[in-house]
Amino acid sequence: MVALRLESLGARYGSNRIFEDISTGIIEGGGLTAVIGPNAAGKSTLFKRIAGLLKGEGVVHLSGESALSRPICYMPQDTGANAVLTVYESVLLAAKQGSGWKVADDELADIDRILSSLKISDLAFRDLGQLSGGQRQLVAIAQALVRKPDILLMDEPTSALDLFRQIEVLHYMRELARESGIAVLIALHDLNHAMRYCDQAMVVANGRLVASGPTTEVITADLLRKVYRVDARIENCTQGRPLVIVDSALG
Numbered sequence: 001m002v003a004l005r006l007e008s009l010g011a012r013y014g015s016n017r018i019f020e021d022i023s024t025g026i027i028e029g030g031g032l033t034a035v036i037g038p039n040a041a042g043k044s045t046l047f048k049r050i051a052g053l054l055k056g057e058g059v060v061h062l063s064g065e066s067a068l069s070r071p072i073c074y075m076p077q078d079t080g081a082n083a084v085l086t087v088y089e090s091v092l093l094a095a096k097q098g099s100g101w102k103v104a105d106d107e108l109a110d111i112d113r114i115l116s117s118l119k120i121s122d123l124a125f126r127d128l129g130q131l132s133g134g135q136r137q138l139v140a141i142a143q144a145l146v147r148k149p150d151i152l153l154m155d156e157p158t159s160a161l162d163l164f165r166q167i168e169v170l171h172y173m174r175e176l177a178r179e180s181g182i183a184v185l186i187a188l189h190d191l192n193h194a195m196r197y198c199d200q201a202m203v204v205a206n207g208r209l210v211a212s213g214p215t216t217e218v219i220t221a222d223l224l225r226k227v228y229r230v231d232a233r234i235e236n237c238t239q240g241r242p243l244v245i246v247d248s249a250l251g
């Protein structure tokens with residue numbers, strides 16, 4: 001199992017510094033970590049920096065054994081559609097990325113299983129270009145999962161999904177992380193989803209990691225005021241789950 005640790009990470013686009021000095025403890029596999037923060041805070045940039053798609057200061061430490069030469073997979077926010085491929089072809093292509101072109105039966109079985117788990121088997125032979133935004137997002141999740149990474153970085157993977165699918169995908173990802181021991185970092189704007197499904201949270205704001213730790217300790221009324229500029233309460237619902245209730249935006 002591979003664990004991740006960030007040491008003094010920084011990133012910039014040209015002369016525009018996006019964040020600096022982001023360090024974490026060891027992020028072990030087996031659970032979901034929410035990466036939260038306002039628009040343009042640098043969550044996607046942090047993922048690109050961790051995935052090695054962007055150079056910058058600091059070190060991404062990986063420890064443990066991996067069967068893969070590239071144990072980190074980044075699922076981007078924009079799931080562009082290649083109209084030439086069917087869903088099945090695009091997922092197969094993702095599975096074969098970085099390896100030979102010979103396709104084994106168990107790889108095809110894996111694709112079938114993942115499409116079925118995401119309840120998109122019926123889309124397998126549709127062209128990507130004909131899919132709705134939510135359907136494309138589910139295909140992008142399948143493309144990420146079929147690569148079986150040790151560290152999976154998912155950039156707002158539920159932003160185009162309806163309520164039922166959001167809950168279903170997050171539940172599935174949590175179970176998958178628990179069963180397979182992978183570490184999943186998920187950029188999310190829905191803080192109630194973050195509190196319900198993610199064990200840990202990292203908050204990126206003002207070019208820094210401003211808080212990290214167990215989700216329910218990190219997401220507080222004080223943090224929401226400072227980072228999101230809203231007046232909010234965290235209250236337990238009738239089932240005892242903490243919920244963010246936003247009262248107003250601060251002027």
Ligand SMILES: Nc1ncnc2c1ncn2[C@@H]1O[C@H](COP(=O)(O)OP(=O)(O)OP(=O)(O)O)[C@@H](O)[C@H]1O
Nearest residue numbers: 013016018037038039040041042043044045046077
């Ligand atoms: N390729 C790029 N070139 C230059 N600037 C960029 C590039 N990509 C992102 N930025 C800038 O970097 C900053 C951080 O963007 P990023 O996409 O990482 O934020 P984010 O926290 O993921 O935002 P959101 O929640 O809105 O998706 C923004 O100011 C953005 O305009």
